[in-house]
Amino acid sequence: MARIELKNVTVDIPLLGGDDSNIKGRIVRRIKRSPKRDEAIRALNNINLDLKDGDRIGLVGSNGAGKTTMLRVMAGIYTPTAGTSFIEGKVASLFDAGMGIDLGATGYDNITLRGMFLGESRDAMDARVDEIADFSGLGERLHHPVSTYSAGMMARLGFSIATSLDPEVLLVDEGIGTADAEFTARARERLQEFMGRAGILVLASHSPILLGQFCDQAVLLEKGTIVERGSTDQILALQSAAKKR
Amino acid sequence: MTSLATPPTISLGGQQSTPSVAFTDLAAGWKARSTWRYLAWNDVKARYRRTVLGPFWSSMQLLAFVIGIGFLYGALFDIPRQQFLPFVALGMLIWQFIQGLVTDATNVFTRSAPFIRSSSRPLSLYCYRGTTGQIIVFLHTLPIVVLVILVAGLRPGIVGICLASAAVLAVILNGFFLTLWLGPLAARFHDVPHLVQLFMQMAMFITPVFWNPASLPHPSLFVAWNPFAWLIEAFREPLIGGQLMSWTWPAIIALTIVNFALGITVFGRTKSKIAYWV
Numbered sequence: 372m373a374r375i376e377l378k379n380v381t382v383d384i385p386l387l388g389g390d391d392s393n394i395k396g397r398i399v400r401r402i403k404r405s406p407k408r409d410e411a412i413r414a415l416n417n418i419n420l421d422l423k424d425g426d427r428i429g430l431v432g433s434n435g436a437g438k439t440t441m442l443r444v445m446a447g448i449y450t451p452t453a454g455t456s457f458i459e460g461k462v463a464s465l466f467d468a469g470m471g472i473d474l475g476a477t478g479y480d481n482i483t484l485r486g487m488f489l490g491e492s493r494d495a496m497d498a499r500v501d502e503i504a505d506f507s508g509l510g511e512r513l514h515h516p517v518s519t520y521s522a523g524m525m526a527r528l529g530f531s532i533a534t535s536l537d538p539e540v541l542l543v544d545e546g547i548g549t550a551d552a553e554f555t556a557r558a559r560e561r562l563q564e565f566m567g568r569a570g571i572l573v574l575a576s577h578s579p580i581l582l583g584q585f586c587d588q589a590v591l592l593e594k595g596t597i598v599e600r601g602s603t604d605q606i607l608a609l610q611s612a613a614k615k616r
Numbered sequence: 617m618t619s620l621a622t623p624p625t626i627s628l629g630g631q632q633s634t635p636s637v638a639f640t641d642l643a644a645g646w647k648a649r650s651t652w653r654y655l656a657w658n659d660v661k662a663r664y665r666r667t668v669l670g671p672f673w674s675s676m677q678l679l680a681f682v683i684g685i686g687f688l689y690g691a692l693f694d695i696p697r698q699q700f701l702p703f704v705a706l707g708m709l710i711w712q713f714i715q716g717l718v719t720d721a722t723n724v725f726t727r728s729a730p731f732i733r734s735s736s737r738p739l740s741l742y743c744y745r746g747t748t749g750q751i752i753v754f755l756h757t758l759p760i761v762v763l764v765i766l767v768a769g770l771r772p773g774i775v776g777i778c779l780a781s782a783a784v785l786a787v788i789l790n791g792f793f794l795t796l797w798l799g800p801l802a803a804r805f806h807d808v809p810h811l812v813q814l815f816m817q818m819a820m821f822i823t824p825v826f827w828n829p830a831s832l833p834h835p836s837l838f839v840a841w842n843p844f845a846w847l848i849e850a851f852r853e854p855l856i857g858g859q860l861m862s863w864t865w866p867a868i869i870a871l872t873i874v875n876f877a878l879g880i881t882v883f884g885r886t887k888s889k890i891a892y893w894v
Binding site: 447455456460473475 | 624626627628630650651654658659661662665730731732733734735737804805806808887888891892893
């Protein structure tokens with residue numbers, strides 16, 4: 372049984388690059404008794420969303436609308452600044468294939484590592500390592516540190532690991548297009564099967580084709596707020612209308 | 617595929633007390649033992665990849681230091697080497713461990729950023745990882761202790777060895793608690809790791825690592841009020857047959873309690889923010 376429940380979720384992301392946010396800035400503010408807080412952007416604003424088993428939902432919106440932040444909240448990575456998030460079921464996220472990869476470790480070590488991070492036991496990963504290695508098509512290179520891989524090879528590895536699992540909640544953030552073409556054909560097949568297995572699928576994408584293929588409903592995000600929720604076609608039409616305006 | 621009796625649930629946000637946030641995370645992190653053990657071994661392997669000696673390089677470093685300073689001080693101050701060498705070797709050994717733990721505590725989270733930003737695993741996992749990595753390196757320097765004890769003909773006895781082991785345990789506990797508050801602090805303020813490095817460099821000279829506090833003309837505050845000195849003495853004295861101050865262990869216990877309280881407070885309050893900071 373998988374479930375995601377976001378209640379009045381607001382997320383402020385601190386901007387720590389500025390001079391104001393280092394130790395000096397903090398002390399100066401304390402001395403001046405300035406009420407100013409750390410600078411932050413409101414990435415999500417009062418989001419309410421309830422997802423149940425069988426939901427296939429697309430996240431639609433322009434850059435900076437809050438799609439990635441929303442996925443991170445759903446993955447349990449970000450704690451909402453206000454409101455609550457509740458996630459039930461084993462979550463796998465495919466945000467960026469290179470994520471959570473330890474560059475110093477070998478390809479094989481990374482397979483085990485990544486699997487363990489996604490909640491698998493060591494034994495379960497040991498049993499599956501050959502199948503994953505095979506699909507990645509990286510062969511002997513898996514004995515070498517990942518730092519020696521090209522970007523495409525790294526994407527292959529990350530993708531092969533993530534899609535070998537059986538998650539109940541699957542969160543996907545575009546960016547699946549880094550691997551080379553031969554791999555992509557096989558990858559598409561595998562992805563299709565993979566997405567079909569998951570209880571809940573959330574897919575953030577700009578591609579109407581991808582969204583139409585995998586999602587039956589969608590949510591339109593704008594500046595961190597849900598503007599509309601409806602069928603994928605309806606939301607895509609709404610978005611293109613908003614763009615024309 | 618492993619099947620789970622109860623589906624894993626994550627519930628974030630809302631009102632939760634600071635200590636309960638910290639303890640829940642610490643317990644969940646402890647359950648993920650296999651993950652951080654694996655990570656810690658990987659860290660050590662990565663650091664010494666393509667080297668012949670592997671982690672034993674840290675023992676070589678120690679050996680070189682002890683030999684060097686043994687000759688220098690022997691020539692400078694005319695101290696009998698039979699006494700001086702084990703003193704420096706054991707002091708330096710435990711100091712290296714302490715220093716490793718303290719400096720590593722500042723980057724437990726920043727170093728693990730790719731993992732933190734892509735999974736919802738408990739954050740204490742990275743604290744356990746850091747401390748375990750340091751323990752593994754420390755264990756590789758243990759042969760030096762045995763070597764020193766044998767060569768210098770020390771007879772610490774069972775009691776001495778137990779006391780020294782207790783000191784090592786205190787170092788490990790304090791090192792771990794340190795990651796809980798220094799880690800988040802360093803993730804938020806990037807000046808902290810540099811500050812700590814600078815501080816540890818100074819600390820090495822004012823702490824009786826390779827000089828004997830007994831040789832000071834006056835009892836020094838640097839020794840009496842220096843937690844590093846307490847830990848070093850608690851480890852070294854029982855092995856070389858010296859006497860511990862009566863307050864050394866009470867002081868260490870107090871230190872551990874303060875460190876623990878600080879760790880729980882800071883970690884509990886910052887846990888929800890670390891993913892935004894790294």
